[in-house]
Amino acid sequence: MRMIDIIEKKRDGQELTKEEIYFVIEGYTNGDIPDYQMSAFAMAIYFQDMTSSERVNLTMAMVESGDQIDLSDIKGIKVDKHSTGGVGDTTTLILAPLVASVSVPVAKMSGRGLGHTGGTVDKLEAIEGFQVEIDGKTFNELVNKNKLAVVGQSGNLTPADKKLYGLRDVTATVDAIPLIASSIMSKKIASGADAIVLDVKTGSGAFMKDIEGAKELAHAMVQIGNGAGRNTIAVISDMSEPLGFAIGNALEIKEAIDTLKGQGPKDLEELCLTLGSQMVYLGGKAETIEDAREKLIEVMKSGKAIETFKTFVAAQGGDDSVIDHPEKLPTASYTFEVEAKQDGFVSEIIANEIGIAASVLGAGRATKESEIDLAVGLVLNKKVGEQVKKGESLVTIHSNREDVTDVVEKIYHAYGISEQTVDANPLVYDIIY
Ligand code: URA
Ligand code: CA
Numbered sequence: 001m002r003m004i005d006i007i008e009k010k011r012d013g014q015e016l017t018k019e020e021i022y023f024v025i026e027g028y029t030n031g032d033i034p035d036y037q038m039s040a041f042a043m044a045i046y047f048q049d050m051t052s053s054e055r056v057n058l059t060m061a062m063v064e065s066g067d068q069i070d071l072s073d074i075k076g077i078k079v080d081k082h083s084t085g086g087v088g089d090t091t092t093l094i095l096a097p098l099v100a101s102v103s104v105p106v107a108k109m110s111g112r113g114l115g116h117t118g119g120t121v122d123k124l125e126a127i128e129g130f131q132v133e134i135d136g137k138t139f140n141e142l143v144n145k146n147k148l149a150v151v152g153q154s155g156n157l158t159p160a161d162k163k164l165y166g167l168r169d170v171t172a173t174v175d176a177i178p179l180i181a182s183s184i185m186s187k188k189i190a191s192g193a194d195a196i197v198l199d200v201k202t203g204s205g206a207f208m209k210d211i212e213g214a215k216e217l218a219h220a221m222v223q224i225g226n227g228a229g230r231n232t233i234a235v236i237s238d239m240s241e242p243l244g245f246a247i248g249n250a251l252e253i254k255e256a257i258d259t260l261k262g263q264g265p266k267d268l269e270e271l272c273l274t275l276g277s278q279m280v281y282l283g284g285k286a287e288t289i290e291d292a293r294e295k296l297i298e299v300m301k302s303g304k305a306i307e308t309f310k311t312f313v314a315a316q317g318g319d320d321s322v323i324d325h326p327e328k329l330p331t332a333s334y335t336f337e338v339e340a341k342q343d344g345f346v347s348e349i350i351a352n353e354i355g356i357a358a359s360v361l362g363a364g365r366a367t368k369e370s371e372i373d374l375a376v377g378l379v380l381n382k383k384v385g386e387q388v389k390k391g392e393s394l395v396t397i398h399s400n401r402e403d404v405t406d407v408v409e410k411i412y413h414a415y416g417i418s419e420q421t422v423d424a425n426p427l428v429y430d431i432i433y
Pocket of ligand 1: 165174179180181183184207
C-alpha cells in the first residue's frame with residue numbers, strides 16, 4: 001500500500017477500506033508517513049467527508065494506536081460522560097457522585113486541561129490531601145467498593161490523535177466533523193467506557209457556536225459510538241451564558257457540594273439531572289429515563305448523593321470535612337462586587353468573555369506549565385432574564401490581587417442589560433440517540 005494512492009482515493013471522494021485507514025494511522029503514529037502527506041489526507045477528508053464505516057474505522061485505528069484502559073475488573077456497565085467544554089461547567093463533579101449513588105460505576109479518568117479554569121483533576125486538588133495519582137489496581141478496587149473513583153490521565157492513550165490534532169491545528173483542518181468526532185470518541189473508547197453520554201454544548205462559550213453544527217457533531221459521535229459497540233447518547237445543551245454561578249476551581253467545588261445537597265443553581269441541577277438520567281438508563285439501573293430521573297432526585301433529597309461524595313473524597317485521601325465546612329477550601333484574599341450601572345434585565349452574559357475574565361484572574365492555565373490559583377474566580381449573582389437595579393451586584397470577583405480593573409472591564413463587556421424583559425435560552429435543545 002502507498003500513502004499517495006490513499007490520498008488520491010480520498011481526494012476523489014471514494015470510500016477507504018478498513019485496511020487503508022489502519023495503514024494511514026499506524027504509519028503516521030510510528031513516523032513512516034510524514035506530516036506533509038498526513039496534512040493532504042486531512043484536507044481531503046475536510047472536503048470529501050467520510051462515510052459512517054470510515055469514521056468508525058478511523059476512530060478504532062486511533063484507539064488501537066496506543067494504550068487502552070482495561071476496566072473489565074469493575075462490575076457493571078461503565079458509563080462515561082464527556083462534555084465538549086464550556087465555561088463554569090461543574091457537571092462532572094456533580095454527576096459522578098450522583099449516578100454512583102444509584103449504583104452506576106463511575107471510573108473517571110480526567111485531565112488538567114487548558115481551559116478558563118482547571119480540569120476536574122485540578123478542581124479536586126482544591127480539597128486538601130486529595131490524591132489523583134492512584135494505580136490501576138487501587139482504582140478498580142475503589143470503583144467496586146464506592147462506585148466512584150477519579151484518576152489523573154496517564155499512559156499513552158491515542159497517540160495518533162495527539163499527533164494528528166497538533167497537525168490539524170496548523171493546517172486549517174480542525175473544523176472537520178469526521179475528524180473532530182473521531183478525535184473525541186477515540187479518547188473515550190480508549191479510556192474503557194462501555195457506554196457514553198455526550199454533552200455537546202452550543203453558544204458563545206462552546207467549541208460549536210451554532211446549534212446546527214452542534215447537532216451535526218452530536219449525530220456523528222453517536223453514530224461512531226454505536227458503530228463501535230458502545231451505547232452512546234448526546235445531549236445538546238446551551239453554553240451561551242455560563243452554567244451555574246461559579247467559575248473557578250474551589251468555587252466550583254463548593255457549587256458542586258451545594259448542588260449535590262439540592263441547593264445549587266437550578267440550571268446546573270437541571271443539566272445534571274438530564275445527563276445523569278441518561279447515564280443511569282445506559283448503565284442499566286432504570287427501566288426508563290423518567291424512572292432514572294426520579295432515582296436521582298431521591299438520592300439528592302435523602303442525602304445519599306452528598307454521602308457518596310464524602311466517601312469518595314476520603315477514599316482518595318482528601319479532607320472530607322470540607323463538605324460540611326466549605327470555608328476550609330482555598331479562599332481568595334479579596335472580593336469585589338461588579339455593580340450594575342443601570343436598571344433593567346440581563347439580556348446576555350457572553351460565556352466566553354466571562355471565561356477569559358476568570359482565566360486572567362488566575363483560575364485557568366495559559367500554557368501547560370502555568371500554575372493555577374485554586375482560590376480565585378467569579379460568582380455570577382445575576383443570570384440572563386433576571387431583573388437588576390442600578391448598584392446591585394452582577395458578579396462577585398474572588399481575587400488574590402488588589403487591582404482587578406481589567407477583569408471588571410471584561411465583565412461589563414460580557415453583560416448586556418436591556419430595558420425589556422428577556423427570556424433565557426433553553427437549557428437543553430435536543431437529545432440524540
Ligand atoms: N476536541 C478534541 O478532542 N478533538 C478535536 O478534534 C476537537 C476538539
Ligand atoms: Ca459553574
